[in-house]
Amino acid sequence: MQFVQQLINGVTIGSFYALVALGYTMVYGVLKMINFAHGDLFMWGAYLGLTLFTLLGATALAGSAWMVVPAAIAVLLVVALAGLLVERVAYRPLRHAGRLAPILSALGVAFLLQSLARNIYGASWRTYPSGIALSGGVTLAPGLRVSAMQILALAAAALLMAALSLFVQRTRVGTAMRAVSIDPVAARLMGIDVDRIISVVFLIGPGLGGVAGLIVALYYGSFDFTLGWTFGLKAFIAAILGGIGNIPGAMLGGMLLGVVETLASGYISPQWKDVIAYAALIGILIARPTGLLGERLAAKV
Amino acid sequence: MEALLELRGVTKRFGGLLAVDAVDFTVRAGEILGLIGPNGAGKTTLFNLITGFHPPTEGEIRLRGEAIAFPPPAGVARLAGRRSSLPAHRITALGVARTFQTIRLFKNLTALENVMSGLHPRTRAGIWGALARTPAQRREERWIVERAGECLARVGLGASRDELAANLPYGLQRRLELARALATRPALLALDEPAAGLNERETDDLVDLVRGLRAEGLTLLLIEHDMRLVMRVSDRIVVLDHGRKIAAGTPQEVRRDPAVIEAYLGAEEEGG
Amino acid sequence: MGRERDNGAGTGRWGGSMIESAAAILRIARRRPLLVQAALLLLALLLPLPLSDYYRTVAWRTGIYVLLGLSLNVVVGYAGLFQLGHAAFYAIGAYTAAILNLRCGVPLLAALPASVAVAGAAGYLITRPILHLRGDYLAIVTIAFGEVVRLALVNNLFGITGGANGLSGIDRPSLFGVELRAPIAHYYLMLFFLAVTIAAMHRLERSRLGRAWLCVREDEEAAAAMGIDATRVKLQAFVIGSAWAGLAGGLFAGKLTVVAPDLAKFMESVVLFCIVVLGGTGSIPGVFVGACGMVTLPELFRPLRDWRDAWLGITMVVMMIARPEGIWPSRRVQMEIRGEKEEARAPAG
Numbered sequence: 025m026q027f028v029q030q031l032i033n034g035v036t037i038g039s040f041y042a043l044v045a046l047g048y049t050m051v052y053g054v055l056k057m058i059n060f061a062h063g064d065l066f067m068w069g070a071y072l073g074l075t076l077f078t079l080l081g082a083t084a085l086a087g088s089a090w091m092v093v094p095a096a097i098a099v100l101l102v103v104a105l106a107g108l109l110v111e112r113v114a115y116r117p118l119r120h121a122g123r124l125a126p127i128l129s130a131l132g133v134a135f136l137l138q139s140l141a142r143n144i145y146g147a148s149w150r151t152y153p154s155g156i157a158l159s160g161g162v163t164l165a166p167g168l169r170v171s172a173m174q175i176l177a178l179a180a181a182a183l184l185m186a187a188l189s190l191f192v193q194r195t196r197v198g199t200a201m202r203a204v205s206i207d208p209v210a211a212r213l214m215g216i217d218v219d220r221i222i223s224v225v226f227l228i229g230p231g232l233g234g235v236a237g238l239i240v241a242l243y244y245g246s247f248d249f250t251l252g253w254t255f256g257l258k259a260f261i262a263a264i265l266g267g268i269g270n271i272p273g274a275m276l277g278g279m280l281l282g283v284v285e286t287l288a289s290g291y292i293s294p295q296w297k298d299v300i301a302y303a304a305l306i307g308i309l310i311a312r313p314t315g316l317l318g319e320r321l322a323a324k325v
Numbered sequence: 326m327e328a329l330l331e332l333r334g335v336t337k338r339f340g341g342l343l344a345v346d347a348v349d350f351t352v353r354a355g356e357i358l359g360l361i362g363p364n365g366a367g368k369t370t371l372f373n374l375i376t377g378f379h380p381p382t383e384g385e386i387r388l389r390g391e392a393i394a395f396p397p398p399a400g401v402a403r404l405a406g407r408r409s410s411l412p413a414h415r416i417t418a419l420g421v422a423r424t425f426q427t428i429r430l431f432k433n434l435t436a437l438e439n440v441m442s443g444l445h446p447r448t449r450a451g452i453w454g455a456l457a458r459t460p461a462q463r464r465e466e467r468w469i470v471e472r473a474g475e476c477l478a479r480v481g482l483g484a485s486r487d488e489l490a491a492n493l494p495y496g497l498q499r500r501l502e503l504a505r506a507l508a509t510r511p512a513l514l515a516l517d518e519p520a521a522g523l524n525e526r527e528t529d530d531l532v533d534l535v536r537g538l539r540a541e542g543l544t545l546l547l548i549e550h551d552m553r554l555v556m557r558v559s560d561r562i563v564v565l566d567h568g569r570k571i572a573a574g575t576p577q578e579v580r581r582d583p584a585v586i587e588a589y590l591g592a593e594e595e596g597g
Numbered sequence: 598m599g600r601e602r603d604n605g606a607g608t609g610r611w612g613g614s615m616i617e618s619a620a621a622i623l624r625i626a627r628r629r630p631l632l633v634q635a636a637l638l639l640l641a642l643l644l645p646l647p648l649s650d651y652y653r654t655v656a657w658r659t660g661i662y663v664l665l666g667l668s669l670n671v672v673v674g675y676a677g678l679f680q681l682g683h684a685a686f687y688a689i690g691a692y693t694a695a696i697l698n699l700r701c702g703v704p705l706l707a708a709l710p711a712s713v714a715v716a717g718a719a720g721y722l723i724t725r726p727i728l729h730l731r732g733d734y735l736a737i738v739t740i741a742f743g744e745v746v747r748l749a750l751v752n753n754l755f756g757i758t759g760g761a762n763g764l765s766g767i768d769r770p771s772l773f774g775v776e777l778r779a780p781i782a783h784y785y786l787m788l789f790f791l792a793v794t795i796a797a798m799h800r801l802e803r804s805r806l807g808r809a810w811l812c813v814r815e816d817e818e819a820a821a822a823m824g825i826d827a828t829r830v831k832l833q834a835f836v837i838g839s840a841w842a843g844l845a846g847g848l849f850a851g852k853l854t855v856v857a858p859d860l861a862k863f864m865e866s867v868v869l870f871c872i873v874v875l876g877g878t879g880s881i882p883g884v885f886v887g888a889c890g891m892v893t894l895p896e897l898f899r900p901l902r903d904w905r906d907a908w909l910g911i912t913m914v915v916m917m918i919a920r921p922e923g924i925w926p927s928r929r930v931q932m933e934i935r936g937e938k939e940e941a942r943a944p945a946g
Contacts, residue, residue, distance in 0.1 A: 378821070378822075412826070414820075414821045414822075414824045414825055414827070417822060417824035418824045422822070423822050425819070429816050429822075431811065431812050431815040431820075434808075434811060434812070434815070438811075441808060442820070442823045442825065445808075445824050445825050446824030446825075450804065450805045450806075451833075452801075452833060455800050455801050456797050462804070466805075469805070
């Protein structure tokens, strides 16, 4: 039973990794760059949630779990716009500037976002107001319990991922996105506006990441400004596990990492769980530099 | 004549694509061997196999009787990632130098520094020599600069030694690549379309240079699209089509070979 | 996109004239290298005399970061490898000195060679399996390795690293029986090693190995065609860089008498990476400029401290857009980073 319980917890955490990993993978797909600022956009989702809950505290929704819905929508929009802005200001001018420059620029944005959060919200741990997080849960069997928060988090993650899959597979823009990630030059020749596709990617990726930030903060209860860095690195590992640039791969990689980490923490040692995650990353990159499912596109590296 | 390079049953598959299919031929010491064939015939792939850039899928390549590419290892050795050929830098050290179809100079290094890189396998100073600047290391550095200067002069680039490679005009870049390859003091020099992009006068200079190098005892393997050039300088020609060797012989023999005519005409029809 | 890129030094841009006068000084320096070296050494020797102990410590810190920057410059600048976990080797060097001193009573200066050797050996073991990775992937794996080292220190590996609080009570180094206490003594100790390092880097740059690094950085396959064993020379760059970072770590342990896992944190690695890249990749003076910008400025202007990361971030973005080759670039890197498009590889045929 304990094992199944660990699996459920692992899948929940894994779904968070997956949501954040999607942002890394989509950007890598179209731009072949690691958006090191993605983790910190995700962290800003958590902090914006804090501000919004404080604001909503003055409305009729005060103290009710329903506050999450308008807050999530607002976070989605704001972080998406922030992502778009980051791309315009810090990445677009460097589109043809070799590999070193975008890495440095992205790290620069990450530091700026982190420093802003620390200076605005302080360096200490912050918690969401009480009453927002759902309490209670369902006991499936003796010693096997799924909390209401887990159900909510999993449902939200599943919904968002399903929406993204539909978007990528069924819409014109989604098809164009896939075309750009396979061959940007050919896509441009076919009349696809590559800049616009990149903008769309920088709206969707950070938008999902922002909502994930809100959900993660809600799930764990408290967080600080380093959330983006630690969680972002893990999510990046998830993206690599699934084969970076590969959208279903990112979802799978996230789940896998969440489960492995939870099991490692339960059966080996919680202290070493991060080390195990990093070791998995290193091992996979050494043995299969294109990830488990393989990068769908020819590696630029 | 003595065989310098021997290929036996050399095959290369990329996934489902058979790029080179059981090719055999011999390069004799002191000759200029032309390698021709329609586009996509597998010429550059064959070059990459000879120079160790890709390990072959099957077959064997010998340089002066010594195997530089061999049947792939089986069992444990294969799992451990053992290659079926020596790595490229070893093959260069054994005496096979090459140029590239698209020029691949070290662009931010000067002409002299580019050529100095070619002397790497013939010198030995390491970390300690560099840090302690031992007499042996300083002697070696002087020797490197002298040899590199000679190689530059050999291709007529003596005046450009301190220019950045990227700033040289195209024709001179081609020659610099040649000088850099010569600096490794090869027994076999493999040139991948050396006349591509050159004008007529530059091509004539290249022909003189190639003949001069042969006269000095070098063996040359030449991929070339310019048929007139190949016919002019080659002692013998090997023709590839769809990865297979379809003909070999003197330029006169090859020119009259029906299979060769067919391959080239066929290719032209396909190409429209 | 479509931005006009000029070849000259930032003409018409802010800071352009400053850069030009720096270039003029550089030209004079090229003609009279010995004179300039002597003048710089004299300046470095005299620098701490009029300063208070606080500023002497700032000068020492800057020097340590120059040392670290120079060590990373071998990896990033010369060999062109994206090492984003370099601080781990700094920490390994510091911990080696600390553990030898605390556990075995080895005097600190005598432990320095061990710091160098252990950091170099760790560099070998860690980078040996990842040499085939390139670009972004190498960057991410080095980040992961850096974090593994830090977490191992936090988790009190083998019970000798002291956990999250680290180790304290390390002896100060002593020379000829005199304990080095005053910041100025540490300054001169650092300066000695810095001078040795600069001389060593200068020699490496102009050696067969140095040229091989440049070739591998520019085009690995063309380097292989020249008989250069890319794997071997990359490994040498990693080992030299790591070992030298270990030296800086040992010096750090002797001054602070405390070591903590935070030495290996990612932020530290990024600061080092920025010192190398912002100053001018592959250039020794560039490392000085970078260390002054990243370490000295925030120390001198206290208000900047809280906002240091923000200032760092903005600088990084602006620099990459306006002057990606760094403030004091080496001639070679300039063009490379100025974004030539990579030529399409010719298809096999």
